[in-house]
Amino acid sequence: MVGRLVIVTGGESGIGAACAQAFGAERARVAVYYHSDKDGADRTADAVVRAGGEAMTVQADVDDEASVDHAFTTVEQRWGVADVLVNSAGLNMSGVTVREMTLAQWQRLLDTDLTGAFLTSRRFLNGRGDRTGDAAILHISSIHAYAVRAGGADYCAAKGGLSNLVETLAIEEAPRGIRVNAIEPGMILTPMNAKAQEDPVYRRTLEQNIPMGRAGHASEVADLAVFLASDQARYITGARIVIDGGLSLMQALGA
Template sequence: MFDLTGRYALVTGAGHGIGAAIALALAEHGADVVVHHGHSAERAAGVVARIAGLGQRATAVQADVTDTAQVDRLVAAATEHLGGLDILVCNAGHLVGRVPIGEMSDEHFAQVTDVNLTATFRTIRAALPALRTSGSGRIITMASLAAHNGGGPGAVAYAAAKAGIIGLTKGLAKELAPDGITVNALAPGFIDGTDFHATFSTAARREATAAALPVGRGGTPAEVAAAAVYLASTEAAFVTGTTLDIDGGAAPR
């Protein structure tokens, strides 16, 4: 099951964390992968080396996903290197910073929206011609538990952007279904061992968050990656417009 042999994938934000785990998991199941990074060239090179060790083709491409010209260049480079594109994982995103709404500037709100929601839109738009040519394209977007529960302190802009990604995903699923393209979102909750939580949460807060989850622990990047492999596979051909929560039972239902 989940055989991705002969499939070509681009994963944004794949230099580390969840993105790196997704890139590696896709390669483990037979896909060739372009590893996008913004500011983590050394770690992206390490991911490429690990993919090569699995016997799959890979290369790293740097681009700023908030710049349309750079996103277009990224997708063109990926398509040229791979010879096509079947799987697009829009993982790149950022909290940017925790800012209460009363102190939030227009610039901060716009920056958070741009790097999360608008960057996802830009990347999908650029990749559409290649995904249509594929005939069985897969788009996987990255939402968040924050889209369901509003996020942690000072994360209103991030929660709004991630909720927007869910709406974008549902709308595109309808629009692109006639092209044989499925569009689904992943919504991770507390995933331990990532730069995100190490940067924006204290060790005590991380420990308390994990302990409070119904399953009693945080998730792992590999567990998010396993869901991405499923959504990228032939087995998920009838799944589109959905958001798969990977949160240990944290999301309100």
């Protein structure tokens, strides 16, 4: 991974920030894409450099085609063509039922969590042109790609669609040596789970549903991302790998 060029979307916080740092520890060059929190992106970049890598920060709105193109062009002009894309940018479920959901909410979630994956993947691939040789795309999906929740139609539909995007990309790009995989986390302690981080009683209540008895850490997801992007995972493509302490296995219990 030394010197490999890794792009991480949603790099200013949570799983994206942890992935950036973990690739930094592998001495990669990491482009930290951020949405609006420049300070957060700068903190991530500092962590990448402290870990042993190189870092740059780039503003990118993943659901905006021109913004994605500009961000990739900025990286290409400074560092060249990317080897790895980790797409961690995403919004959480609205928590409202379909009856109550506005079209704007539905579209906002689909635009970010699904169209964003399409736009960043496409620009990554077009940036590589006809190059062959190992490259990897990782999308941070969710166990809710298949384990649905009431109040999560927007998120579950986006992550479910992401599964098919990942699998389609995997067969399209395999001949060029580009592997495409999804990581499906369960409950991870990030700003997306702010209430669980701030309220220990609430957190314990949720953690009782997890066979391993605890929520996961962003660094644990990052370790998986580094593995999947590495040569050790050279024969893995089109996979959707669950990292949830057993949570999704509990679906059928209780009734």
